[in-house]
Amino acid sequence: METPxxxxxxAPTPWGGHATSTAxxxxxxxxxxxxxxxxxxxxxxxxxLRDLLRHVARHSICGDLAELTEQRIGQAVFAKPVDYSPTxxxxxxxxxxxxxxxxxxxxxxxxxxxxxxxxxxxxSYALAFHSPPVAVVVPVVTPVESRWxxxxxxxxxxxxxxxxxxxxxxxxxxxxxxxxPPPASPTIPWPLTEVFGNGYRTQIVVADVSxxxxxxxxxxxxxxxEYVRRDFLQRPRLAHPNENDEFFAAYTANALLTSYxxxxxxxxxxxxxxxxxxxxxxxxxxxxxxxxxEEGNYIFIGSPASNPWVLLFENRLNFQEVRSxxxxxxxxxxxxxxxxxxxxxxxxxxxxxxxxxxDYATISLLPTDTRRGNVMIIQGLQQExxxxxxxxxxxxxxxxxxRKALGxxxxxxxxxxxxxxxxxxxxxxxxxxxxxxxxxxxP
Numbered sequence: 317m318e319t320p321x322x323x324x325x326x327a328p329t330p331w332g333g334h335a336t337s338t339a340x341x342x343x344x345x346x347x348x349x350x351x352x353x354x355x356x357x358x359x360x361x362x363x364x365l366r367d368l369l370r371h372v373a374r375h376s377i378c379g380d381l382a383e384l385t386e387q388r389i390g391q392a393v394f395a396k397p398v399d400y401s402p403t404x405x406x407x408x409x410x411x412x413x414x415x416x417x418x419x420x421x422x423x424x425x426x427x428x429x430x431x432x433x434x435x436x437x438x439x440s441y442a443l444a445f446h447s448p449p450v451a452v453v454v455p456v457v458t459p460v461e462s463r464w465x466x467x468x469x470x471x472x473x474x475x476x477x478x479x480x481x482x483x484x485x486x487x488x489x490x491x492x493x494x495x496x497p498p499p500a501s502p503t504i505p506w507p508l509t510e511v512f513g514n515g516y517r518t519q520i521v522v523a524d525v526s527x528x529x530x531x532x533x534x535x536x537x538x539x540x541x542e543y544v545r546r547d548f549l550q551r552p553r554l555a556h557p558n559e560n561d562e563f564f565a566a567y568t569a570n571a572l573l574t575s576y577x578x579x580x581x582x583x584x585x586x587x588x589x590x591x592x593x594x595x596x597x598x599x600x601x602x603x604x605x606x607x608x609x610e611e612g613n614y615i616f617i618g619s620p621a622s623n624p625w626v627l628l629f630e631n632r633l634n635f636q637e638v639r640s641x642x643x644x645x646x647x648x649x650x651x652x653x654x655x656x657x658x659x660x661x662x663x664x665x666x667x668x669x670x671x672x673x674x675d676y677a678t679i680s681l682l683p684t685d686t687r688r689g690n691v692m693i694i695q696g697l698q699q700e701x702x703x704x705x706x707x708x709x710x711x712x713x714x715x716x717x718x719r720k721a722l723g724x725x726x727x728x729x730x731x732x733x734x735x736x737x738x739x740x741x742x743x744x745x746x747x748x749x750x751x752x753x754x755x756x757x758x759p
Contacts, residue, residue, distance in 0.1 A: 346377050346445050349432050358421045364743070365415050368393050372436070376443040384441040406714065407741065407749035412441065504588055505715035506724070507681050507692070510731055511613040512588075516689045517595050519608075520585065521625060522578040523618030524601040530568040531621075540624040544606065572600045577699040578617045581706025585615070588710060601625055611688040618702060619695040621648070626693055634756050635678050635737050637695065638662075648697045650676055650737065652754070659754050663737065665697030670745040677701035679709065679718075680735040682758060690731065696740070704740040704747035714750070721755050733758040 341347060350373040353359065354366040371393050375383040383392070386408045390396035394407055402408060416436050423433060433446035504512055512518055527543065530536075582598055589596055601616075601623045609628075619637050620626045630636055635650045649664040665675040677696035684691055694709070696702035708714045724732045736755040740747045 341374075341377065344377055345432060346434070346443075347373065349430065349434060349445075352430075353419070353422050353427065353434075356422050356426045358418050358425070362414075362418065364393075364411065364748075365418055368411055368415055372441055373434075373443055381442065386441070389441060403717070404751050405749050406711075410748060412436065503712070505709070505712045506719060507679075507715070507732075507734075508585070508588065508709055510681055510690050511615055511692045512585075512592070512596075514613065514690065514731075516612045517597070518613040518615065520582050520596065520598045520615045520617065521601050521604060521623065522574040522582060522598060523622035525573040525575055525622055526568040526571045527602065527624075528622035529573075530565060533565065533568075538620050538624055538627070540620075540627045543601075543624045572602060574600065575618070575622070575699050575702070577696070577703035577706070580703050581617050581694060584706060584710045609684060609691075610686050611684070613689045613691070614684075615692045615694065617694050617706065619648075619697065623695075626695060629680070629682055629691060629693060632682060632758065633678070633680055633693075633735050635663075635735060635754070637697065650678065650697070652737075656754070663739075663753070665701060666742065669698045669700065672743050673741075675701040675704075675740045675742055675747075676753075677705035677738045677740060678735055679705050679738065680758075681731075681733050683731070683733060698742075700742035700745060700747045701738070701740050704742075704750045705738055707747070708738060708750050717752060718755075721752050722757055 350369060354369055359366050359369070368389070371389065372384060375381075382388070386402040387400075390400060390402060390405070390408045391398060394411075396405065396407075419435060423430065434443050435446070436442075437444050531538070536542075586593065586596065601618075604625060616623055616626050618626070620630070621637075634653050636653065638649055638651050647664055647667050649662050651662050652659055655661050663676045666673055675696060675698050678693070680691075680693040682691045682693075683689075694702060694705045696705055708718075718736060719726075721736070722732060722734050734755060734757050737753045739751045739753045741749045
């Protein structure tokens with residue numbers, strides 16, 4: 317961690333309190349609070365968030381406002397290059413949002429008895445420390461004052477109580493008589509408006525992980541035809557079956573399991589549409605039938621390896637996931653069918669979920685074959701890519717970048733169908749930043 321510039325002791329700071337010099341920094345009650353927070357259970361498994369909190373706390377306490385910009389934080393905490401663009405790399409903003417939530421978690425649990433509070437105001441990366449509330453001093457009435465005040469109090473108290481009762485009755489009457497204002501409509505960013513705001517019902521189709529696990533066990537390639545026929549419900553053809561294999565095959569044939577990434581994306585979308593939940597449903601890919609796709613909006617989450625319905629639309633896309641029939645241990649990648657200048661022919665992601673490195677995902681928007689609804693496909697090579705792509709769509713700023721990259725006008729009423737390739741940086745199974753790599757406007 318870099319050493320902050322020494323500041324003049326007791327200089328006022330914009331967030332309250334005074335700047336602290338390097339000499340007495342370790343004895344500052346604000347820094348001692350930060351040390352208690354990073355040692356708490358809420359931060360125990362978040363090494364990156366601990367580093368981020370210590371960094372912004374050190375510069376906040378010392379008054380180094382120049383160091384508390386997105387660009388400087390990205391270089392100091394996330395080892396970003398000097399010329400990196402915060403507009404394209406949202407890792408600092410993502411971690412600051414997580415840090416705000418962790419601070420609330422701490423003060424709601426272990427830190428609920430702290431005499432000093434701290435938060436990160438919206439639109440700022442500097443910490444705001446709150447001193448304990450000032451106690452209210454109640455004046456002591458002397459015996460002389462009491463002797464003269466008591467008769468006056470006996471006369472005034474009934475009238476005061478009567479006035480308070482009248483005011484309360486009038487307030488309650490006006491409150492009941494005045495209709496409550498209608499709740500504000502949620503702000504849904506484009507392109508989610510194309511699958512949530514066009515008048516059709518929307519079905520979120522999550523991956524069938526049970527089917528994917530059975531495929532891995534039986535070395536069965538991806539096939540929508542066999543999936544629709546429900547061939548996987550039959551007795552599996554295993555080379556050397558044993559009792560455990562038989563049990564596992566029966567379990568995956570009947571259980572409906574999905575991934576954390578799918579749940580994270582679906583939950584995020586439901587929060588955006590909390591006032592229109594009656595027009596949204598969540599289904600497993602196993603419950604879907606081809607006839608269902610004749611009308612309505614559909615959001616398919618996951619790649620064909622666990623959500624084979626994506627295969628219905630794959631021939632209309634430029635970026636296609638390449639899979640090996642011998643899926644165990646193979647590395648998946650997106651192939652670029654028609655590379656443009658500056659683009660790669662293939663984009664290879666993580667070998668397994670949970671590793672550190674780069675993964676890739678695509679977001680695609682297409683019309684249904686009947687033109688009575690739209691289809692959105694959110695698929696990553698691994699779970700980190702799928703989760704990052706779904707969260708990308710819930711952020712208004714990210715959607716503006718996507719709109720700009722595709723050249724979609726703000727005021728247009730004509731739907732724009734597209735596909736976009738995203739690069740995701742992942743650490744320990746969690747996405748940390750997302751960047752638009754390439755895109756196509758579909759006819």
